[in-house]
Amino acid sequence: xxxxxxxxxxxxxxxxxxxxxxxxxxxxxxxxxxxxxxxxxxxxxxxxxxxxxxxxxxxxxxxxxxxxxxxxxxxxxxxxxxxxxxxxxxxxxxxxxxxxxxxxxxxxxxxxxxxxxxxxxxxxxxxxxxxxxxxxxxxxxxxxxxxxxxxxxxxxxxxxxxxxxxxxxxxxxxxxxxxxxxxxxxxxxxxxxxxxxxxxxxxxxxxxxxxxxxxxxxxxxxxxxxxxxxxxxxxxxxxxxxxxxxxxxxxxxxxxxxxxxxxxxxxxxxxxxxxxxxxxxxxxxxxxxxxxxxxxxxxxxxxxxx
Numbered sequence: 001x002x003x004x005x006x007x008x009x010x011x012x013x014x015x016x017x018x019x020x021x022x023x024x025x026x027x028x029x030x031x032x033x034x035x036x037x038x039x040x041x042x043x044x045x046x047x048x049x050x051x052x053x054x055x056x057x058x059x060x061x062x063x064x065x066x067x068x069x070x071x072x073x074x075x076x077x078x079x080x081x082x083x084x085x086x087x088x089x090x091x092x093x094x095x096x097x098x099x100x101x102x103x104x105x106x107x108x109x110x111x112x113x114x115x116x117x118x119x120x121x122x123x124x125x126x127x128x129x130x131x132x133x134x135x136x137x138x139x140x141x142x143x144x145x146x147x148x149x150x151x152x153x154x155x156x157x158x159x160x161x162x163x164x165x166x167x168x169x170x171x172x173x174x175x176x177x178x179x180x181x182x183x184x185x186x187x188x189x190x191x192x193x194x195x196x197x198x199x200x201x202x203x204x205x206x207x208x209x210x211x212x213x214x215x216x217x218x219x220x221x222x223x224x225x226x227x228x229x230x231x232x233x234x235x236x237x238x239x240x241x242x243x244x245x246x247x248x249x250x251x252x253x254x255x256x257x258x259x260x261x262x263x264x265x266x267x268x269x270x271x272x273x274x275x276x277x278x279x280x281x282x283x284x285x286x287x288x289x290x291x292x293x294x295x296x297x298x299x300x301x302x303x304x305x306x
Contacts (some may be wrong), residue, residue, distance in 0.1 A: 021216035027217040042116045045099025045287045049090035053081030059123050059140035060085040065133030069096030073211055075293035083301045094223020096214050105223050126151040128304045134159045137236045143241045146268045152249045154303055157258050157286050160236030161265050178225050186221045186288040199257040199285040244273040251277040
C-alpha cells in the first residue's frame with residue numbers, strides 16, 4: 001500500500017469517527033455558551049481564550065500541553081494577573097473549546113495560531129511566554145522563529161525530546177490503526193494517564209470532570225492522534241539547541257518526580273541551554289505549577305518581573 005492510500009484511509013476513518021457516537025458531541029454555539037472566557041475567529045477556526053490583569057500590563061502568554069487545555073493554568077492564572085501582568089491563556093486547536101479543523105496538528109500550526117492570536121488581540125510588542133510540557137516545545141519554537149516577539153521564556157517540564165515510542169506504540173499510530181485505536185480506547189488511556197501528571201497520583205477536585213467535558217466534543221481524539229504523529233514530542237532538539245545560542249532570558253522549572261518525561265531529558269536540555277536559570281521542585285510531578293503553586297508562582301513572578 002502506498003502513502004496516498006494510507007492518507008485517504010485515515011481521512012475516511014477520521015470522518016467516520018467524527019460522525020459516529022465514538023467521536024462525541026459537536027462543538028457548537030450551545031456548547032460555547034457554557035464556556036468561560038471569550039472566543040475569537042482566526043483563519044483556522046474559533047479559538048477559546050481568557051485574559052486577566054491590567055490592560056497595560058506586560059503580556060504574559062501561557063501555553064498548555066498535549067491534551068489538557070487552558071485550565072491547566074488555573075492555580076497561577078489569577079495570581080499572575082494580580083501581580084500586574086496581562087495574562088493570556090488559550091486552548092490550542094483541537095483542545096478545550098477551540099475548533100478542531102481538519103489540518104495537520106504540528107508545531108507549525110500551533111506557532112501560527114499563537115502569532116494570529118496575538119495579532120487579533122492587538123498585541124504587537126514582545127511578550128513573556130510560559131509553556132508546560134508540549135506547550136514548552138511550542139513556546140521554544142515560537143521564540144526561535146519570532147525572536148523579536150519574545151521578551152522572556154519559561155519552560156515547565158517541557159516536551160520535545162521524549163524517547164521514541166516503542167514498536168507497539170508506533171503501530172498504534174499507523175494510518176487506519178491509529179484511528180481505530182484512538183476511537184475505541186483513546187478515552188480510557190487519556191484519563192488513565194492523568195494519574196501520571198501528579199506526584200501524589202491524586203488529581204485535584206474537578207480536574208477529571210473538566211477533562212471529560214472537553215474530550216466529549218467531536219474532533220478531540222482526531223487532533224490528538226495527528227499531534228502524536230507530528231513528531232513535536234520527540235523532534236525538537238534542534239530548536240532547543242538554537243535557543244541555547246540565543247541571548248534570550250530563559251528559566252526552567254522542573255518537577256523532580258516527573259513520570260511523563262524522563263529526568264535525563266532535563267539534563268540534556270540543560271546541556272543544550274547552559275545559561276538557563278533552573279529550579280527543581282521537590283515532591284512534584286509533570287505539572288509542578290499546578291501541584292505546588294506556592295513554590296512555582298513566586299519563581300514566575302520574580303523571573304518575569306525582574
